[in-house]
Every structure is written in C-alpha cells, then in structure tokens.
Amino acid sequence: xxxxxxxxxxxxxxxxxxxxxxxxxxxxxxxxxxxxxxxxxxxxxxxxxxxxxxxxxxxxxxxxxxxxxxxxxxxxxxxxxxxxxxxxxxxxxxxx
Numbered sequence: 001x002x003x004x005x006x007x008x009x010x011x012x013x014x015x016x017x018x019x020x021x022x023x024x025x026x027x028x029x030x031x032x033x034x035x036x037x038x039x040x041x042x043x044x045x046x047x048x049x050x051x052x053x054x055x056x057x058x059x060x061x062x063x064x065x066x067x068x069x070x071x072x073x074x075x076x077x078x079x080x081x082x083x084x085x086x087x088x089x090x091x092x093x094x095x096x
Contacts, residue, residue: 012055
C-alpha cells in the first residue's frame with residue numbers, strides 16, 4: 001500500500017462565497033478515503049497545499065504559497081468532481 005499523502009488545507013475568508021466550500025471539501029475528503037490525510041496549513045508538514053477560494057476573485061493567492069516552495073492546487077468553484085480533484089492532487093505529487 002502506498003503511503004498516505006498529507007494535504008494541507010487553506011480556506012479563503014468566506015466573505016462572498018459562490019458555493020458551499022466546506023461541503024465541497026468534505027465530499028473530496030470522503031472520496032479520498034484513506035489515500036490522504038488532511039491537515040491545517042499551520043501544521044506545515046504536508047505534500048500539497050489545497051487552497052479553497054469561495055469565488056472568482058480568489059483572495060488567497062497561490063503565488064504566495066508557490067514562492068514558499070509548496071506544491072499548490074487552488075480551487076475557485078465546485079465545478080470539478082471530487083475524483084477529478086483527487087487526481088489533480090496526486091498528479092501534483094508525481095511531478096515533484
């Protein structure tokens with residue numbers, strides 16, 4: 001069995017979300033099962049950072065975190081299914 005991937009989570013401030021961000025992430029987490037462990041960004045020990053923006057404005061800029069040397073996947077809506085997001089998270093890991 002492959003080791004569990006640790007995914008850091010960073011939510012935007014939620015001032016004007018166009019979708020239910022927490023519910024969307026819960027669907028992604030449920031689809032991931034035991035393939036991934038989810039941690040807060042403050043923990044800092046993760047494989048990829050998932051930034052969850054609530055709208056097109058994307059106040060949480062991924063460039064800031066890219067510069068920190070982290071692999072980053074940034075979402076601005078819930079248009080992709082959970083399995084597609086999981087594939088993207090795994091692709092990010094494989095590219096490193």
